[in-house]
Amino acid sequence: MRIYFGPVLAAAIGVAGGFSAANFVFAQAAPGEAVVVQRDIDFDKHAVTIRAGGQVVYVNEDRFGHNVFSETPGGEFDIGRQAPNSRVGVPFRRPGTFTVNCRIHPRMEMTVTVVQ
Numbered sequence: 001m002r003i004y005f006g007p008v009l010a011a012a013i014g015v016a017g018g019f020s021a022a023n024f025v026f027a028q029a030a031p032g033e034a035v036v037v038q039r040d041i042d043f044d045k046h047a048v049t050i051r052a053g054g055q056v057v058y059v060n061e062d063r064f065g066h067n068v069f070s071e072t073p074g075g076e077f078d079i080g081r082q083a084p085n086s087r088v089g090v091p092f093r094r095p096g097t098f099t100v101n102c103r104i105h106p107r108m109e110m111t112v113t114v115v116q
C-alpha cells in the first residue's frame, strides 16, 4: 500500500523542504501516478494530472462494487466491476483530458488530465 503514496509523500517533502529551484521544479512536474479512492459513492479527487505513460490507480474503499470507465476519445477504458478493497491501475498513454464515470453510480465523475 505504501508504494502508491510514495510519489505524493516525496512531493510533499519537496515542498516542505524549501523553495530552492530544484525543489520547485520537482514539485511542479506532473507525477507518473495518481491514486483516486472511491468512497461513499464518490471519488476522493475530482481532478488529477499525470504524465503520459503514467497511470491512475483506482482504489475501492466502499463495501460494494464500482465500475469505472471513460468514453472520452483517445482514453477509453472500462475496468469492469471492481470489488471492495481492491485497486486497479489504469494506464494513460496519450495527452488529453478524459472524463471518468462509474457505470453503477452515474453521479460519480472525475477528470484525468494527461500531459507530456
Ligand SMILES: [Cu+2]
Binding pocket: 041, 065, 066, 067, 102, 103, 104, 105, 108
Ligand atoms: Cu460506483
